[in-house]
Amino acid sequence: MLVIKTEKELKSHLSSFGNGESLGLVPTMGALHHGHVSLVRRAISENDNTVVSIFINPTQFNNREDLEKYPQSLIADIDILEKLSNKIAVFAPSVEEMYPNGVGSTSYMFDGLDQVMEGAFREGHFNGVGTVVETLLKLIKPNKAYFGEKDFQQLQIIRKLVEIKDIPVDIIGCPIVREPNGLAMSSRNKRLSTTLRKEAGLIYKTLETAKKKFGTESAKSIMDWVKDQFKGHPFLKLEYVEIVDVGTLMPIKRKQDNIKYRAFMAVYANDVRLIDNIALN
Template sequence: MIIFKYAEPLARYIQQQKAAGKQVGFVPTMGALHNGHIALIDQSKQATAVTVCSIFVNPTQFNNPNDYQLYPQTIEQDIVKLEAAGCDALFLPSIAEMYPQGTTGLEHYDLGYLETLLEGKYRPGHFQGVCQVMFRLLSMVQPHQLFMGQKDYQQCMVVSRLLTLMQSPIQLITCPTLREPDGLAMSSRNMRLTPEDRQKATAIYQCLILIKQQLNQGVFWPVIKEKAEKMLTDAGFRIDYVELADANTLQPATANLATVYQGARVALIAAFLHDVRLIDNMLM
């Protein structure tokens, strides 16, 4: 695996690969890699000839500075995992490489209603930061295919919107969420959970299962939502949201939505265990 710290030699490497007729896959990460990330590397390796991974903890997408400071960084272990997975190239830029003019007064992207609900509502500015870093990464890497995980459901929709705004031919591939044996969605933030909170964290997955079962039984959404919220608060969570939405638009389900609704739906949860914020979702 070749490690690049600067965009220019990375671009030369990628151009060489493309000149040889090779398809390039890209997996952007913030490090603290787990098996969910490695599954994205595997997907890219199956679909493309050259897989590039990036590790960059992007300061502009953290609306909570404390969260940025506490984000786990395990670069040496990450490199070992990527080499074992057969990743071809790792892009490991500095903040100065990504934002040579600094991180203030950056461009603004028209994301429409996507940044007014769910994650957009509870983390103001977060998706602008995601687009700022993804625009730079995609411009530097210029892959054929981009691989992202379904756990960040709304983020995948935002990146899809960004690709449209960029008029980019890059194909976004959304891969299923990988889970621990007890159902907890794999996440770098899980490293910050105490052993006791790690056990409690499974309540999010149990809530999603409950929602799915109750919807299939024809129970009305407001009743299900109340049960799910009680399950989370009883487990010690502080809830940001428990919502049911249209899987294609993320527009929220209305109060009278029952099983007669035929479109694809997604249940989405965000909640805190002490100072660790966890998110998860499940297609219904």
């Protein structure tokens, strides 16, 4: 398994590709799970070459404790990737390599996509995401880059990023991969106890019921119902629930037949923050 640490090594590897060979990129923060594996498998199937980046980006954490507790498992991650293909290159740069002029974020205008949900609760988060994704896309120059729909708001913001920065890459959204109880797979799940992991299945169960209700009930009544499901729960605390227009990510005002909607939630399982979403129509 080729593990690349520097921009110089990366450029040397990329220059070895033949003319016309396609390249897929899967950006990750490591602690790989089956959700990441599904992205990598798709990238392998659709491209001649694949790069998986593993970089815990400090500028997208608004909570230092969350950054310090984020799981790190580079050796185990490389082992997972080795079993998938011998044509994967891992780009695992240091913070100094990614931020040679000092750690800091670029400010972006995302047309309001970053002002709601995660953006409202995690100040500066999407500027941090945009900064590192723009750097990776410009360094690696992939034909396609793959992102999971668990972070659907992030996916829409990255699509806006490549539009405003005119970066020639196809952004591919991939379905959420779930644990047997429906919990969306996340690197943060590794911090959950057995009891919390079991209880957190309520998140997806609630989203599924919200989807059923969406055909006959108002968005407000559905969101009120969701809030009730978490009231007094001994382990789970609802941070937000929103039903939004998929294109603008703006909260629903009145259902319209020609608009696609999605429900989003953020929940704390004790001190572990989990997010999930579901298409409603």
